[in-house]
């Protein structure tokens with residue numbers, strides 16, 4: 013971080029308005045003054061500055077020396093190498109395209125957890141284990157708005173096994189899970205896990221690397237989800253319903269495995285080619301270079317030959333310790349990542365594709381690729 017004390021003006025000019033902003037809301041939850049808010053309406057997913065203090069691009073607290081928003085932002089300036097260095101005591105080598113860490117395959121053992129999860133229900137098993145073994149007080153996760161049939165993803169706070177199971181599975185629209193932070197703190201949580209795609213999973217690391225105070229300390233566990241993109245909510249009406257006749261309320265489960273897989277409550281199964289979905293890519297994903305949630309303690313994905321297992325990248329000592337303890341406690345089973353070399357090759361390929369999206373005008377680190385990259 014430079015001596016110039018960059019604040020909202022720099023964040024607004026260099027990230028929010030340039031296409032680098034993912035809409036993760038880390039700046040909003042880190043801001044110690046009531047001047048930043050978040051627009052989740054109509055697919056905007058962006059922070060904004062309230063006019064009561066300064067204007068859209070200026071902040072009087074920033075002029076007086078507050079730098080919290082830029083400390084929190086996982087896309088500000090040299091974010092990737094700053095977070096790598098803080099988390100792993102070194103930068104990624106060019107060959108570590110999906111970040112630093114070891115791959116294993118894992119799945120939950122308890123039937124009710126498996127039933128609720130998207131792939132191997134590893135993430136849900138991890139959250140339940142962390143809540144029930146005094147590792148965390150709460151987790152920032154994603155639920156579905158309304159009666160559960162809307163498929164509108166929204167931030168939720170999970171404090172119990174029941175909360176975790178009720179919010180398991182994947183929604184492919186954006187869910188700003190970090191926005192649950194204040195509610196978790198208001199109810200007394202001091203050790204908080206965040207579940208989110210790379211953009212959100214890098215937020216705790218950014219905050220810790222740049223010393224963003226209490227919020228950095230409280231976000232003590234980061235669980236990342238592999239992610240190429242999220243989709244605009246209009247995909248439900250304008251593609252699934254208009255072309256395939258699938259109403260959102262009829263959808264029971266969705267997954268992406270080379271195609272959009274959709275199961276409906278009347279036991280029908282549909283496949284929607286991903287190329288038809290590309291037009292609905294959320295704006296904030298278009299410049300994102302991080303497929304594999306490279307700054308999480310543990311990243312989880314669904315690619316690979318074994319559809320009822322979760323592909324897991326264990327990245328930090330905390331992540332390694334949790335996986336070992338969960339295995340010993342009999343809540344998960346694991347097998348070596350080498351059992352599915354195709355999954356690792358695909359993760360590398362998809363990570364390379366995402367890295368190419370990082371724009372030329374920004375620092376070049378996230379765009380670096382191995383010399384052997386195809």
Ligand SMILES: Cc1cc2nc3c(=O)[nH]c(=O)nc-3n(C[C@H](O)[C@H](O)[C@H](O)COP(=O)(O)OP(=O)(O)OC[C@H]3O[C@@H](n4cnc5c(N)ncnc54)[C@H](O)[C@@H]3O)c2cc1C
Nearest residue numbers: 129130131132133134135136153154181183187313314315
């Ligand atoms: C938008 C999105 C895109 C993804 N893309 C890929 C991909 O391209 N390749 C791949 O291998 N894997 C991808 N995944 C990850 C995959 O779908 C599973 O989340 C992962 O394999 C973990 O499975 P699980 O059974 O262990 O998780 P579960 O036990 O089912 O737990 C999933 C957790 O994710 C949270 N969650 C659900 N939806 C969202 C959301 N929209 N935003 C934030 N948190 C959410 C839930 O609240 C829950 O805590 C994606 C996930 C999401 C949400």
Ligand code: SF4
Nearest residue numbers: 033034036037039085
């Ligand atoms: S990327 Fe996240 S932290 Fe950075 S400006 Fe956008 S919403 Fe704020």
Ligand code: SF4
Nearest residue numbers: 210211239240297300
């Ligand atoms: S592609 Fe995924 S990780 Fe990247 S900004 Fe979009 S939601 Fe976040």
